[in-house]
Amino acid sequence: MTDRTLFPWASVLRFGLGHLRLSPDAFWRLSLLELHAFLGTSAVPEVTTRPTLRALMALYPDAQGEVARNHGPDLGKDHSDGR
DSSP states (O other): OOOOOOOOHHHHHIIIIIISOOOHHHHHTOOHHHHHHHHTOOOOOOOOOHHHHHHHHHHSOOSTTHHHHHHOTTTTSOOTTOO
């Protein structure tokens, strides 16, 4: 089993619903950038690129053939040249 750090949902929910007093609907509609702004962090979330997408796909593979069926055959292709 690989070592995976889980997202601290309990702490973030306590902060959003308790400290900020957001309604559940307002909390779940927040974007990651808005959440970062509320948390007071200056770091911007990392942008997902084709290589990082491939790494995530390797960590969390779909069932055989599911990617091509749901997302098209070129999902794994590198389009960094603009095509």
